Amino acid sequence: MRIARFVGRRLLQLIPVLLGVVVLTFLLVRVLPGDPIRTILGPNATPEDAAAARARYGLDQPMVKQFLDYLGGLVTGDLGTSIQSGTSVGAEIGLRIGPTFELVVLALAVALVVAVLLGVWSARHADRAGDHGVRLAALVGNSMPEFWLGLVLILVGYSVLGWFPAPSGRVDPDTNLTPLTGADLLDAALTLNGPAFGSALAHLILPVATLSIVVVAPLLRSVRASALEVLHSEPYVAATAHGLRGRTLLRGYLLRATLARLPSLAALVFGTSIGSTVLVEYVFSWQGFGQWALRGLLYRDYPVVQASVLVIAFCYVVVFLIADVVQAVLDPRVQI
Amino acid sequence: MPEVMPETVVVGAARAGRFATVLIVTGSAILAVVALAAIVAPLLTGWGPTEIDPLGTLVPPGPGHPLGTDANGMDVWSRLLYAGRLDLGIAVAGVAAAVVAGTALGLVAGYLGGWVDDVLMRVVDVFQAFPTFILALAVAALVGNGTGNLIAVIAAVNAPAYARLVRAEVRTVRESSFVAASVTSGASTFGVLWRHVLPNSLTPVRVIAPLNAGWAMLTLAGLSFLGLGVTVPAAEWGAMISLGSPDVVAGRWWTSVPPGLVLLICVLGFSLLGEGLQERAEAKRR
Numbered sequence: 220m221r222i223a224r225f226v227g228r229r230l231l232q233l234i235p236v237l238l239g240v241v242v243l244t245f246l247l248v249r250v251l252p253g254d255p256i257r258t259i260l261g262p263n264a265t266p267e268d269a270a271a272a273r274a275r276y277g278l279d280q281p282m283v284k285q286f287l288d289y290l291g292g293l294v295t296g297d298l299g300t301s302i303q304s305g306t307s308v309g310a311e312i313g314l315r316i317g318p319t320f321e322l323v324v325l326a327l328a329v330a331l332v333v334a335v336l337l338g339v340w341s342a343r344h345a346d347r348a349g350d351h352g353v354r355l356a357a358l359v360g361n362s363m364p365e366f367w368l369g370l371v372l373i374l375v376g377y378s379v380l381g382w383f384p385a386p387s388g389r390v391d392p393d394t395n396l397t398p399l400t401g402a403d404l405l406d407a408a409l410t411l412n413g414p415a416f417g418s419a420l421a422h423l424i425l426p427v428a429t430l431s432i433v434v435v436a437p438l439l440r441s442v443r444a445s446a447l448e449v450l451h452s453e454p455y456v457a458a459t460a461h462g463l464r465g466r467t468l469l470r471g472y473l474l475r476a477t478l479a480r481l482p483s484l485a486a487l488v489f490g491t492s493i494g495s496t497v498l499v500e501y502v503f504s505w506q507g508f509g510q511w512a513l514r515g516l517l518y519r520d521y522p523v524v525q526a527s528v529l530v531i532a533f534c535y536v537v538v539f540l541i542a543d544v545v546q547a548v549l550d551p552r553v554q555i
Numbered sequence: 556m557p558e559v560m561p562e563t564v565v566v567g568a569a570r571a572g573r574f575a576t577v578l579i580v581t582g583s584a585i586l587a588v589v590a591l592a593a594i595v596a597p598l599l600t601g602w603g604p605t606e607i608d609p610l611g612t613l614v615p616p617g618p619g620h621p622l623g624t625d626a627n628g629m630d631v632w633s634r635l636l637y638a639g640r641l642d643l644g645i646a647v648a649g650v651a652a653a654v655v656a657g658t659a660l661g662l663v664a665g666y667l668g669g670w671v672d673d674v675l676m677r678v679v680d681v682f683q684a685f686p687t688f689i690l691a692l693a694v695a696a697l698v699g700n701g702t703g704n705l706i707a708v709i710a711a712v713n714a715p716a717y718a719r720l721v722r723a724e725v726r727t728v729r730e731s732s733f734v735a736a737s738v739t740s741g742a743s744t745f746g747v748l749w750r751h752v753l754p755n756s757l758t759p760v761r762v763i764a765p766l767n768a769g770w771a772m773l774t775l776a777g778l779s780f781l782g783l784g785v786t787v788p789a790a791e792w793g794a795m796i797s798l799g800s801p802d803v804v805a806g807r808w809w810t811s812v813p814p815g816l817v818l819l820i821c822v823l824g825f826s827l828l829g830e831g832l833q834e835r836a837e838a839k840r841r
Contacts, residue, residue, distance in 0.1 A: 239680070243681055367796050370803045378805065491687075491688070535684060
């Protein structure tokens with residue numbers, strides 16, 4: 220009940236921030252240079268054509284009217300119509316979000332597991348060779364340009380070794396996968412399509428590896444630091460002094476206390492991973508949300524830019540909210 | 556046990572201090588080498604960064620071209636050296652501008668408080684509702700990609716974090732007795748801010764700024780990779796990687812692997828420097 224009230228209050232606090240995001244993006248795309256109409260009509264369009272197109276998308280209306288129309292649409296769940304493709308922005312997002320979610324969720328899952336295992340191991344072997352190796356690797360991972368790492372993995376995994384499929388597409392079209400959610404691996408599993416599952420998995424390995432390597436680095440560093448802090452904390456030292464068994468120490472004292480600090484960190488890392496996802500999708504021609512948003516941005520497709528910015532901001536703040544709730548559940552000391 | 560404690564703490568602090576020095580020296584050395592190579596580039600290569608070799612595109616590394624040529628027939632080694640000028644220059648200038656702007660905002664918000672603080676911090680909230688790279692992407696796509704614009708983009712996306720950081724420090728410093736003494740002795744608001752509050756609120760900024768410069772390089776290279784930052788033919792590592800990316804599928808490594816490697820090493824230099832400064836600050840606090 221307390222948690223429900225907390226979530227409710229936080230959701231209310233989100234409204235002004237998101238409203239600010241909406242106003243800011245709406246103004247920015249219109250004030251700054253670039254014209255969506257010119258990019259769809261091409262160089263030979265007459266001024267009359269341009270005026271007609273402008274009227275069709277309501278761009279001839281006064282700014283305040285345009286904004287109120289847009290806001291009215293948002294309230295009823297209508298994100299507008301893409302100027303580039305002429306289709307509903309909401310439908311396009313539905314199509315593009317699945318592949319991106321698949322990529323991000325898998326990469327974050329891999330990164331979390333690796334970060335916890337390696338981070339705790341490293342802390343327990345602090346200041347020995349293995350620990351130094353892990354720390355150096357994390358530092359390198361933290362400095363890694365993800366788009367370049369993706370290219371290097373393609374060079375090695377596809378061009379040299381030939382173990383993985385070419386970086387185009389997400390599943391072999393010959394496998395006749397029926398799309399349900401857009402997340403190909405999930406769709407293949409749901410429709411019991413074995414060949415498609417294998418193909419989707421093969422296509423996923425390199426981009427997921429790229430994304431997890433850059434995501435794991437900051438996580439690993441923090442897990443190690445907090446595990447180290449727990450190892451030196453009074454409760455842990457007391458537990459060791461009482462001669463508790465290693466397994467009890469590890470599970471009951473070290474892991475739980477270390478994990479309690481993880482959610483807020485994971486949320487922060489999720490934020491950086493959104494930026495990396497745009498780059499990784501670009502490298503692997505993933506055709507996900509990131510590439511769609513990037514194209515919208517390049518063509519000044521106002522409704523697409525507005526919607527994608529809003530979606531990203533929304534995901535970002537909601538993930539922070541989820542992190543706070545998980546933290547409260549894991550750590551009884553947190554008051555919400 | 557308690558008798559031993561102080562000594563171990565001192566030994567630990569001394570070791571941490573030495574380790575911090577190693578990190579700082581290594582990081583600075585890496586950055587110095589890259590910067591120096593960029594400055595004396597004309598001495599290290601006979602090719603200009605945008606000079607086209609009429610004899611061939613995508614020539615593999617060999618005697619004439621130590622790292623081969625790219626798809627435009629430009630010498631990769633030469634471009635690699637010259638690129639440091641733009642990459643380091645834009646990142647460092649952008650972060651410096653972010654520090655100045657963010658510090659000024661944080662100082663005003665934290666010291667004045669009230670509605671000024673409220674308004675500034677709500678604006679910061681909106682900026683921080685986005686991941687940095689996404690924000691940089693959006694702003695860069697909208698304002699266009701001159702060198703000055705890119706510096707402004709780096710500054711704009713990083714300034715909010717400094718504003719928040721400095722504001723938090725200022726709010727603590729503001730309450731200290733030396734500030735109160737200065738105010739009661741009739742010093743002007745500006746005088747108090749400049750002489751007392753500012754110098755005592757900059758510690759976290761000094762630690763964060765080098766790390767930030769490393770991320771700024773990654774941001775810049777990422778933008779260029781997507782075609783929204785520095786564009787070919789100008790020599791910049793991200794743009795070089797972008798130009799070389801189609802070659803990777805054909806197994807040609809020399810157009811995109813070297814620039815990424817140098818970028819990685821350079822960012823690592825900033826990371827080591829920042830890490831060292833952080834360790835030193837922590838060792839001092841103990």
